[in-house]
Amino acid sequence: MSNTSNDQYYVPHLARWPIVGSIGMTLTAVGAATFMNSETATTPVLMYLGFAVIIFMVFGWFAEVIKESENNVYNAQVDTSFRMGMVWFIFSEVMFFACFFGALWYVRNMSVPWLGGEGTGLFTNSELWAGYEGVWPTNGPGDIGGKFELIDPYHLPLVNTILLMASSITLTIAHHALVDGARKKVIGWLIATVVLGAAFLFFQVEEYIEAYQHLDLTLRSGIYGSTFFMLTGFHGMHVTLGAIMLTVITIRMIRGHFKPESHFGFEAVAWYWHFVDVVWLGLFIFVYII
Amino acid sequence: MSHAAVATHDHDHDHKPKGFVKRWLMTTNHKDIGTLYLIFALTMFIFGGALAMIIRLELFQPGLQFVQPDFFNQLTTMHALIMVFGAVMPAFVGFANWMIPIMIGAPDMALPRMNNWSFWILPFAFTMLASTFFMDGGAPAAGWTLYPPLVLQGGQNLAYAVFAIHMLGISSIMGAINVIATIMNMRAPNMGYLKMPLFVWTWLITAFLLIAVMPVFAGAVTMLLTDHYFGTSFFNAAGGGDPVLFQHIFWFFGHPEVYIMILPSFGIFSEIIPTFARKPLFGYVSMVYASAAIAFLSFIVWAHHMFSVGMPFGGELYFMYATMLISIPTGVKVFNWVSTMWKGAMTFETPMLWAIAFVILFTIGGFSGLMMAIAPVDFQYHDTYFIVAHFHYVLVSGSVFAIIAGVYYWIPKWTGNMYSERLGKIHFWWSAISINVLFFPQHFLGLAGMPRRIPDYSTQFAEFNMWSSIGGFAFGLAQIFFIIIVIRTIKGKGTTKATDRVWEGAKGLEWFIPSPAPHHTFQDGEAVKDEQLAHVSTH
Numbered sequence: 114m115s116n117t118s119n120d121q122y123y124v125p126h127l128a129r130w131p132i133v134g135s136i137g138m139t140l141t142a143v144g145a146a147t148f149m150n151s152e153t154a155t156t157p158v159l160m161y162l163g164f165a166v167i168i169f170m171v172f173g174w175f176a177e178v179i180k181e182s183e184n185n186v187y188n189a190q191v192d193t194s195f196r197m198g199m200v201w202f203i204f205s206e207v208m209f210f211a212c213f214f215g216a217l218w219y220v221r222n223m224s225v226p227w228l229g230g231e232g233t234g235l236f237t238n239s240e241l242w243a244g245y246e247g248v249w250p251t252n253g254p255g256d257i258g259g260k261f262e263l264i265d266p267y268h269l270p271l272v273n274t275i276l277l278m279a280s281s282i283t284l285t286i287a288h289h290a291l292v293d294g295a296r297k298k299v300i301g302w303l304i305a306t307v308v309l310g311a312a313f314l315f316f317q318v319e320e321y322i323e324a325y326q327h328l329d330l331t332l333r334s335g336i337y338g339s340t341f342f343m344l345t346g347f348h349g350m351h352v353t354l355g356a357i358m359l360t361v362i363t364i365r366m367i368r369g370h371f372k373p374e375s376h377f378g379f380e381a382v383a384w385y386w387h388f389v390d391v392v393w394l395g396l397f398i399f400v401y402i403i
Numbered sequence: 404m405s406h407a408a409v410a411t412h413d414h415d416h417d418h419k420p421k422g423f424v425k426r427w428l429m430t431t432n433h434k435d436i437g438t439l440y441l442i443f444a445l446t447m448f449i450f451g452g453a454l455a456m457i458i459r460l461e462l463f464q465p466g467l468q469f470v471q472p473d474f475f476n477q478l479t480t481m482h483a484l485i486m487v488f489g490a491v492m493p494a495f496v497g498f499a500n501w502m503i504p505i506m507i508g509a510p511d512m513a514l515p516r517m518n519n520w521s522f523w524i525l526p527f528a529f530t531m532l533a534s535t536f537f538m539d540g541g542a543p544a545a546g547w548t549l550y551p552p553l554v555l556q557g558g559q560n561l562a563y564a565v566f567a568i569h570m571l572g573i574s575s576i577m578g579a580i581n582v583i584a585t586i587m588n589m590r591a592p593n594m595g596y597l598k599m600p601l602f603v604w605t606w607l608i609t610a611f612l613l614i615a616v617m618p619v620f621a622g623a624v625t626m627l628l629t630d631h632y633f634g635t636s637f638f639n640a641a642g643g644g645d646p647v648l649f650q651h652i653f654w655f656f657g658h659p660e661v662y663i664m665i666l667p668s669f670g671i672f673s674e675i676i677p678t679f680a681r682k683p684l685f686g687y688v689s690m691v692y693a694s695a696a697i698a699f700l701s702f703i704v705w706a707h708h709m710f711s712v713g714m715p716f717g718g719e720l721y722f723m724y725a726t727m728l729i730s731i732p733t734g735v736k737v738f739n740w741v742s743t744m745w746k747g748a749m750t751f752e753t754p755m756l757w758a759i760a761f762v763i764l765f766t767i768g769g770f771s772g773l774m775m776a777i778a779p780v781d782f783q784y785h786d787t788y789f790i791v792a793h794f795h796y797v798l799v800s801g802s803v804f805a806i807i808a809g810v811y812y813w814i815p816k817w818t819g820n821m822y823s824e825r826l827g828k829i830h831f832w833w834s835a836i837s838i839n840v841l842f843f844p845q846h847f848l849g850l851a852g853m854p855r856r857i858p859d860y861s862t863q864f865a866e867f868n869m870w871s872s873i874g875g876f877a878f879g880l881a882q883i884f885f886i887i888i889v890i891r892t893i894k895g896k897g898t899t900k901a902t903d904r905v906w907e908g909a910k911g912l913e914w915f916i917p918s919p920a921p922h923h924t925f926q927d928g929e930a931v932k933d934e935q936l937a938h939v940s941t942h
Binding site for chain 2: 121122124125126127128129130131132134135136138139142143145146149150174190193194195197198201202204205206208209211212213215216219220223224225227228232233241251252253254255257258332333335336337338339340342343
């Protein structure tokens with residue numbers, strides 16, 4: 114099939130990478146599961162191997178798509194399919210976070226007050242957990258994980274909020290510059306975005322160190338520790354992924370990819386970055402402040 | 404599109420990749436991927452069915468004869484997980500892959516490489532899940548609902564099961580994204596939304612449900628994983644968590660999930676019934692709205708699975724009334740199917756027989772659902788064989804019947820061979836009678852108080868259990884017979900060549916291409932002609 118005709122919807126003939134991805138995924142899963150169940154293993158070798166295979170797959174697959182894209186194989190209709198794919202992928206991520214935010218809402222407004230004797234929890238409280246107040250933040254009536262202190266929202270988290278908000282702005286400036294065809298400006302603002310993202314991650318790690326070493330706040334600190342670390346942890350992973358994606362499009366910009374009128378890869382990363390930004394706002398309000 | 408044009412296409416573009424690896428492992432063709440999904444689903448159907456046979460064997464008589472209680476729990480759990488995620492869902496995705504691009508005049512699915520990946524995750528995930536049978540502590544045994552704290556007290560299987568579910572979720576989400584992108588972006592010119600076949604409509608809605616709830620399920624099992632291995636307290640009351648929290652999250656996924664398994668089935672029967680009634684589907688637009696309404700309601704009724712767990716009184720009332728609302732759009736559908744048949748020039752080929760049986764048996768399943776929606780009486784039914792009877796009436800005579808009917812309806816198009824009508828009818832009557840022998844007595848068992856998920860029971864339940872088991876073995880055997888019919892049709896043994904139209908009353912694009920369907924269809928982006936379509940709504 115000729116690969117320059119732009120009037121037909123491009124249907125690739127072979128997909129070499131999915132099976133590699135499946136193998137990588139399975140190695141990761143089996144490696145992680147074996148490691149978790151093992152009492153002696155110290156390094157999940159198989160899991161790391163799986164990660165390596167997945168990274169290999171992602172590079173290979175994306176390289177193929179980028180090559181096709183740069184050779185103008187894709188017409189506007191293919192572009193629309195990619196856009197829809199990204200939008201609905203981000204929607205699935207929204208629902209994943211909604212699950213954890215929902216859990217946070219439920220324990221704060223339902224189960225913790227019940228344990229404290231509210232509503233139908235009267236006898237639960239008096240018979241099982243007498244004296245438990247049921248006030249947030251809590252590690253439960255069993256004091257799971259021991260006494261802990263909270264992160265002050267107006268120090269590192271506030272700095273991180275400002276960093277991420279700023280990174281969304283720098284990314285938008287870069288996007289506008291791309292549409293205007295000012296490529297050097299784009300690269301500059303993209304680098305600024307990556308630096309802001311990296312700074313965010315640095316402070317997030319700092320915050321975790323402080324929590325573990327000085328505040329005794331750990332993943333095991335009852336329901337507060339569970340919701341705190343799972344929500345901020347999954348967010349941190351998404352920021353990491355987003356920062357890697359931003360780095361990739363920065364390199365692609367430097368190599369001369371993307372056109373003012375057609376730059377879906379750039380936009381997809383931008384959408385993703387704004388999405389992790391919005392999730393952070395939710396975290397800042399519902400996990401740190403309130 | 405004229406026949407001549409298609410024939411030239413056939414000649415020009417029917418080059419299938421050579422060799423097994425390129426043809427199947429690296430395929431991007433929606434028909435080949437659809438075939439892979441369907442074969443995989445059939446394999447899992449036999450696997451899950453074999454587990455069910457052991458269950459019915461053990462329950463044939465009271466007392467423990469064949470399996471130990473713990474293994475029995477593994478059987479019920481794995482039977483459900485495999486049937487839901489391995490058989491029914493992949494089968495419907497197989498239909499979606501095969502039929503949606505053809506039905507809307509698209510060259511292929513919108514994202515063909517990702518389509519390949521959606522499928523090729525499944526065999527790996529299920530191998531991993533099935534391997535738990537051989538581990539210390541065996542397979543998951545807390546029921547497919549995976550309720551804590553019980554599920555956290557099992558053996559090594561939890562991590563493998565959780566990761567398998569993650570992989571299935573990734574596969575489903577990618578598949579659903581592909582369906583949405585295909586339907587919204589790949590329709591041929593003149594294929595408006597309200598001209599789409601109802602199967603396409605129901606799958607569009609199903610895909611939204613999948614993307615919305617599979618991540619929630621992933622989140623729920625992730626919490627199980629961290630509770631078990633990393634010391635979090637999501638479902639531990641001592642740490643301030645709540646085991647009931649899991650039930651809420653699970654059923655927020657689980658209730659839409661049951662509609663994920665039934666909406667495509669509504670779509671398939673909405674194709675079959677008009678064809679053999681030789682009348683357009685009655686109330687096409689209302690069918691679309693009813694499907695959307697069912698999907699919307701599925702998000703706000705989840706706690707009716709938890710009436711007996713202890714909820715605030717207002718919650719019980721709300722979830723009871725909200726659940727009853729579902730019977731309105733579902734009733735619209737049932738009446739529309741019946742009205743389509745009303746005064747139609749009906750014939751009773753095999754797919755139509757399954758469709759009629761579906762309308763009747765699914766309605767029975769719907770009614771028992773309505774009974775359980777009444778919170779106070781559900782306290783009696785909860786966790787008894789009544790619920791087992793209910794969800795098998797909707798899932799077997801709903802979803803599985805749709806899959807079987809769909810195979811009979813479209814297999815002439817897929818293979819170019821007409822299946823044996825005589826064998827098909829034998830398969831139907833064999834299944835339709837045995838399924839009622841299998842599941843109807845379970846209503847009585849449940850009302851009399853026999854709990855579900857037990858390997859042994861009091862002697863007063865013996866007779867109905869024996870009948871149920873006999874029905875079960877007969878139904879299982881009938882499906883082996885089905886496989887023989889399918890293989891004979893593929894090989895063209897004792898069959899006739901199918902015409903392009905296949906069914907006299909059939910309308911829709913798939914009946915205007917050759918049988919078997921060429922490897923590539925619709926490459927020109929040619930406009931669809933209204934007279935080829937079943938529904939041209941003037942809405």
